[in-house]
Amino acid sequence: MTTLNFTNRRYLDALAQKVLVFDGAMGTSLQKMNLTAEDFGGERTLGCNDYLVITQPSAVEKVHRSFMEAGVDVLETCTFRANRLTLGEYGLGSRVLEINRAAAALARKVADEFAAATGQPRFVAGSIGPSGKLPSMNDPELSNITFQELSDIFAEQAQGLIEGGVDLLLIETSQDILEVKAAIDGLQQAFQRTQTRLPIQAQVTLDTTGRMLLGTDITAVLAILEGLPVDVIGLNCSTGPDYMREPIRVLGELSPLPISCIPNAGLPLNVDGQAVYPLLPEPFAEEMAEFVRKYRVSVVGGCCGTTPDHMRLLVEKLRGQPAPAVSATGA
Numbered sequence: 001m002t003t004l005n006f007t008n009r010r011y012l013d014a015l016a017q018k019v020l021v022f023d024g025a026m027g028t029s030l031q032k033m034n035l036t037a038e039d040f041g042g043e044r045t046l047g048c049n050d051y052l053v054i055t056q057p058s059a060v061e062k063v064h065r066s067f068m069e070a071g072v073d074v075l076e077t078c079t080f081r082a083n084r085l086t087l088g089e090y091g092l093g094s095r096v097l098e099i100n101r102a103a104a105a106l107a108r109k110v111a112d113e114f115a116a117a118t119g120q121p122r123f124v125a126g127s128i129g130p131s132g133k134l135p136s137m138n139d140p141e142l143s144n145i146t147f148q149e150l151s152d153i154f155a156e157q158a159q160g161l162i163e164g165g166v167d168l169l170l171i172e173t174s175q176d177i178l179e180v181k182a183a184i185d186g187l188q189q190a191f192q193r194t195q196t197r198l199p200i201q202a203q204v205t206l207d208t209t210g211r212m213l214l215g216t217d218i219t220a221v222l223a224i225l226e227g228l229p230v231d232v233i234g235l236n237c238s239t240g241p242d243y244m245r246e247p248i249r250v251l252g253e254l255s256p257l258p259i260s261c262i263p264n265a266g267l268p269l270n271v272d273g274q275a276v277y278p279l280l281p282e283p284f285a286e287e288m289a290e291f292v293r294k295y296r297v298s299v300v301g302g303c304c305g306t307t308p309d310h311m312r313l314l315v316e317k318l319r320g321q322p323a324p325a326v327s328a329t330g331a
């Protein structure tokens with residue numbers, strides 16, 4: 001494979017100038033809308049958020065708008081589970097390209113509209129969540145997939161996102177570092193196929209002990225990802241900012257790449273079988289702003305449970321905040 005030059009560097013160029021704020025949660029925001037089976041296109045696809053961009057795009061658009069109005073810089077596409085395997089659970093495995101293209105085009109439309117109206121550049125990140133497989137695991141069912149098969153699955157999703165017009169690709173909520181490698185490999189395939197090279201932001205999820213599901217800690221993550229074509233490295237989901245502090249501090253010290261941090265609104269509590277995210281906007285925004293000042297974090301945002309209020313406060317606290325120095329060492 002030949003290496004392509006960036007065909008769109010807008011996101012990375014903006015990142016060199018200022019701290020960028022991602023939107024808050026898509027999933028928990030949609031949940032609050034009490035959507036019906038009809039909205040989801042029937043009982044068979046009930047709960048498939050990614051399919052809403054086809055069956056009820058106005059619901060997704062509403063969430064995008066709420067975060068744009070809060071002043072964030074980056075929208076994530078509603079495609080967290082829009083790969084062949086997870087869409088396949090709803091009988092939608094053959095519609096990967098269509099769904100990803102539609103989701104990307106929808107976010108693009110809203111982002112461009114707000115950029116034109118406010119003069120603030122807005123970006124679209126193509127969200128790529130886990131496949132549901134854990135290739136590093138011993139479990140016969142969860143590990144029952146080859147590296148090449150996984151890579152092809154991510155290539156297909158990425159192609160749809162690229163064709164729909166995203167500015168960067170976001171591999172997120174990853175729990176198995178081997179799957180992250182497969183996703184990055186798949187993205188290279190998609191770049192070749194579309195002759196487009198976009199920035200890659202890779203985010204893993206750590207538990208409260210600071211490790212990925214299969215034991216990989218943050219220094220191992222960094223050592224592995226540093227050698228791959230990744231442009232931004234970070235953490236998202238799982239816990240609130242508190243538990244991310246130590247691994248983010250380590251990244252701030254060691255990472256030659258820009259760092260992203262997109263936590264949940266606190267560690268979820270189980271209230272009557274429902275996940276409740278306890279961290280209120282003010283302490284959330286204050287802790288995130290502190291991470292920016294202390295640990296060289298240059299991309300922040302909100303995962304599960306974060307609302308437009310969380311993001312609005314964070315945008316306010318970071319107004320005028322210059323980008324941290326790019327390199328930890330030698331800066």
Ligand SMILES: [Zn+2]
Pocket residue numbers: 236237238263264303304
């Ligand atoms: Zn989350």
